[in-house]
Amino acid sequence: MSRPGTRVNPSCPVGFFDSGVGGLCVRDAFVRRLPHEDTVYIADTANCPYGNRPPDEIVRLARRHVRTLLARGCKMVVVACNTATAAAIDNLRATWPDVPFVGMEPAVKPAAMRSKSGVVGVLATQGTFNGRLYRETCARFAKSTTVLTVVADEFVTLVERGETSGARAEAAVRARVEPLLAAGADHIVLGCTHFPHLKPLIEQVAAGRAKVVEPSDAVARQAERLLADRGLLNPSGGSLHIFICTADRQRHALT
Numbered sequence: 001m002s003r004p005g006t007r008v009n010p011s012c013p014v015g016f017f018d019s020g021v022g023g024l025c026v027r028d029a030f031v032r033r034l035p036h037e038d039t040v041y042i043a044d045t046a047n048c049p050y051g052n053r054p055p056d057e058i059v060r061l062a063r064r065h066v067r068t069l070l071a072r073g074c075k076m077v078v079v080a081c082n083t084a085t086a087a088a089i090d091n092l093r094a095t096w097p098d099v100p101f102v103g104m105e106p107a108v109k110p111a112a113m114r115s116k117s118g119v120v121g122v123l124a125t126q127g128t129f130n131g132r133l134y135r136e137t138c139a140r141f142a143k144s145t146t147v148l149t150v151v152a153d154e155f156v157t158l159v160e161r162g163e164t165s166g167a168r169a170e171a172a173v174r175a176r177v178e179p180l181l182a183a184g185a186d187h188i189v190l191g192c193t194h195f196p197h198l199k200p201l202i203e204q205v206a207a208g209r210a211k212v213v214e215p216s217d218a219v220a221r222q223a224e225r226l227l228a229d230r231g232l233l234n235p236s237g238g239s240l241h242i243f244i245c246t247a248d249r250q251r252h253a254l255t
Contacts, residue, residue, distance in 0.1 A: 010075070013039050013075070014030065015074030015077045017080060019048040020045050021159065022195070022197065026078060027078075034227075036238035039241045042068060045245055047246065050087075051126055076223065079101060080193050080219075085128075089103040089133075108120065112147070113141070121149075124192050152192070154172050155198055164198050173202055177205045186209070188213065190213065
């Protein structure tokens with residue numbers, strides 16, 4: 001589908017990739033919104049986490065995943081990883097100009113617009129904070145807001161282990177969230193797709209003092225708009241969701 005003039009069938013699947021299972025929150029939001037769409041999801045657990053990797057390495061990994069998804073006939077690619085979006089999405093769009101790409105962006109804009117205290121906290125990886133999209137979003141939409149940034153790479157490890165509750169997970173969340181609350185943050189932005197898997201625990205620690213914001217639903221809406229604009233919405237079907245794990249190269253068909 002990356003060749004000019006190639007006719008894309010609306011029944012083709014939508015591709016997603018992330019450094020691990022984190023981006024499933026984005027895939028699931030998309031499926032809830034568009035239940036007729038088939039999906040292919042790549043969890044690059046062999047190279048997880050991405051947050052501490054050099055940008056050029058992330059670009060190389062992202063290009064590999066896109067080639068895999070296009071080889072499986074995907075009509076769109078959702079970069080369901082904030083770090084990969086920050087490092088690679090410009091390169092991907094330049095390399096495959098005929099492929100619609102949707103990326104992630106920390107939800108700083110809605111948090112800043114709705115904040116009453118004027119203080120917003122952002123939990124993300126260093127790779128996301130280093131990215132152009134994050135810097136431009138803050139500069140454009142949070143000029144009059146104090147944005148507090150916290151690197152929480154250990155959250156990725158917890159989620160990949162399936163440890164989203166319990167004493168160790170709670171201690172890790174408290175160590176990152178309580179300083180934001182103490183500094184007056186009334187919105188906490190989850191700037192990594194792994195972090196929404198910890199949202200119930202983060203909300204428990206916040207105890208109503210701050211609203212927890214994550215962009216999965218907004219990304220699903222953007223994907224729907226882009227598919228509609230290109231006439232690629234699938235009017236029927238949507239029973240096959242493929243999961244590919246790079247750690248063991250196993251492929252699972254999920255109903």
